[in-house]
Amino acid sequence: KQEVTQIPAALSVPEGENLVLNCSFTDSAIYNLQWFRQDPGKGLTSLLLIQSSQREQTSGRLNASLDKSSGRSTLYIAASQPGDSATYLCAVYTGNQFYFGTGTSLTVIP
Amino acid sequence: DAEITQSPRHKITETGRQVTLACHQTWNHNNMFWYRQDLGHGLRLIHYSYGVHDTNKGEVSDGYSVSRSNTEDLPLTLESAASSQTSVYFCASSANTDTQYFGPGTRLTVL
Numbered sequence: 275k276q277e278v279t280q281i282p283a284a285l286s287v288p289e290g291e292n293l294v295l296n297c298s299f300t301d302s303a304i305y306n307l308q309w310f311r312q313d314p315g316k317g318l319t320s321l322l323l324i325q326s327s328q329r330e331q332t333s334g335r336l337n338a339s340l341d342k343s344s345g346r347s348t349l350y351i352a353a354s355q356p357g358d359s360a361t362y363l364c365a366v367y368t369g370n371q372f373y374f375g376t377g378t379s380l381t382v383i384p
Numbered sequence: 385d386a387e388i389t390q391s392p393r394h395k396i397t398e399t400g401r402q403v404t405l406a407c408h409q410t411w412n413h414n415n416m417f418w419y420r421q422d423l424g425h426g427l428r429l430i431h432y433s434y435g436v437h438d439t440n441k442g443e444v445s446d447g448y449s450v451s452r453s454n455t456e457d458l459p460l461t462l463e464s465a466a467s468s469q470t471s472v473y474f475c476a477s478s479a480n481t482d483t484q485y486f487g488p489g490t491r492l493t494v495l
Binding site for chain 2: 278306308310315316317318319320323363365370371372373374375376377
């Protein structure tokens with residue numbers, strides 16, 4: 275069974291700092307990996323999707339990398355802003371199901 | 385604009401009652417999913433459907449059922465609600481294996 279782990283569970287940084295969120299998964303047989311953002315009391319919003327054949331995807335200040343063989347992905351956020359404060363979740367798609375990590379709660383301090 | 389909606393947004397019920405949570409999407413997506421989100425567990429898949437009349441069990445399907453009679457709707461039924469089913473429930477849809485679009489969630493409390 276696929277297990278997805280995110281470390282750290284919570285992170286607090288000053289505004290302007292660059293940061294990295296980590297995601298690891300136990301079974302490398304995945305179709306794709308997605309990073310989502312969840313604001314308190316809200317649903318999930320997709321940020322980036324990386325296909326299994328890709329190494330990274332970029333959107334604005336966000337960059338996600340994927341190392342399928344080692345079962346790892348990172349989400350890099352450049353020049354963090356208070357509006358980035360949210361919970362970030364990663365999810366892998368195995369071909370029939372999506373498996374989610376428990377998320378990293380990010381707080382960016384003004 | 386296309387969207388995915390859930391109703392009700394909040395529900396309080398008693399142990400043993402049958403409860404149905406609605407999910408409606410206007411994306412015309414074939415794939416629809418139900419998850420529950422609990423502290424310490426993240427999102428866990430309950431049931432999913434890849435098209436009309438197709439339903440599949442997810443990781444935590446016991447005590448839940450779904451039916452898919454049209455493309456737009458996938459209602460989730462708790463046959464006999466239990467306190468362990470107190471959670472936040474999210475519905476999602478996708479066109480294929482790519483991005484899932486999530487609804488705003490339903491907070492269910494079983495007393």
